Amino acid sequence: MKTSTLILFIIALLTCNISNSQSIQKGFTIIPLGVKGGLDESNLSAYLVKANGAEQYICLDAGTIYAGLEKAAISNYFSPLQNATEIQQKFINSYFISHGHLDHTAGLVMNSPGDGFKKNIYAIPSVIDVLKSSQFSSKSWSNFANEGDKPIIGKYQYQYLVPEKEIEVSAAGVSVTPFVLSHVKPYESTAFLVRNHSDYLLYLGDTGPDEVEQSNQLSNLWKYIAPLIQQKQLKSIFIEVSFSNKVADGSLYGHLTPNWLMKEMNKLHQLVGDHLKEVSIMVTHIKPCENCETTIKDEILKANTLGLNLYFPKQGKLIQQ
DSSP states (O other): OHHHHHHHHHHHHHHHHHHHHHHSSSSSSEEEOOOOOOEEETTEEEEEEEEOOOOEEEEESSOOOOOHHHHHHHHHTEEEEOOOHHHHHEEEEEEEOOOOOOGGGGHHTTTTTGGGGSSSEEEHHHHHHHHIIIITTTTTTOESSSSSSSEEEEEEEEEEOOTTOOOOEGGEEEEEEEEEEESTTSSSSEEEEEEEEEEEEEEEOOOOOOHTOOHHHHHHHHHHHHHHHHHOOOEEEEOOOOOOOOOOGGOSOOOHHHHHHHHHHHHHHHGGGGGGSSSSEEOOBBBSSSSHHHHHHHHHHHHOOTOOEEHHHHHHOOOOO
C-alpha cells in the first residue's frame, strides 16, 4: 500500500471512530411505557432509558410493554416504525427487573412470543429465582428464558447482577449499578443507578421505608449517591409512592406514602443540603384507585417543605435530561 493511500485510510478510520464516539451525548432519553402500580394492566411500571444519541434502550422493569409502545409510537419517537411489536424487537435491547411482582414483569412475559431473540434479562439472583419459578415457567407460561423448566426456548438470557457492581450495555450507551432494596422484608427489590459518562439517574423498584422495613437499604443508597448530587451529576430519582397517608404502616406491604417519601428525602437532604433541589424527583407507582392519584399528589405537594423539583411521569411522554 502506498504511503499516501495508507495515510488516507488511517484518517478515514480515525474519522469513523470520532463520529461513533460523538453519537453518544451526555444525558438521557427516557420514555415511560407505564407509570402506575397495580390494577390498571395497561399502565404498569416500565421505563425505557438510553444515553442521548444511542439507538437502543434498556427497559427498567416491564409491567407494561405493548400499550406503552403504542402510545409512544403516536408521538413518532420510533419513526418510521409504528407497530409496537416491531418497536420492541428493534429498540429494546435488554430488561432490568427490580423484582418479580407481576406489575413489574407482566409486559415482558406476555409480549415475549413476539420479542426479538437473544436479549438479556438483568436481575439480582433472588429476582431471577422468581422469574424462573413463577413467570417463565411451564406451569404458567412458556419458558422463553435460558434456564428453568423444560422445554427451554432460550430467547432471553439471564444475567445475574452483583449488588454495587457496574455492568455496561453499550448498545444503549449506559452502564448500570444495582442496589438491593427491602420490599416486605425479607423479599428483595432493586434500585438501578444508570450512568452515561458522568451523568446519572436513579430508578428505584418498590421499596418500603427503612423504619418500617427495619432495614438500612435506603440509608445506604442515599450515602452512595450523595456525592453524585453534590457534584451535580445525578439528574433524577425515580421513586415510588403507592399509597396515601391514610394507609397505616402495617398495611404498606413494602411501599411508600407521601409522608414516608418526604422523611426519606429529608434524610438525603441532610447529606447533600439544597443540592437536592437540582435533582428531578420523579414520583412513580401511584395506585389508581378512586381519587387516590389526586389525593397522593396533593399530599406530596403539601409535604414538600424542602422545595424539591417534583414530577409525575406520564405514559408515553418523552423525558429528556
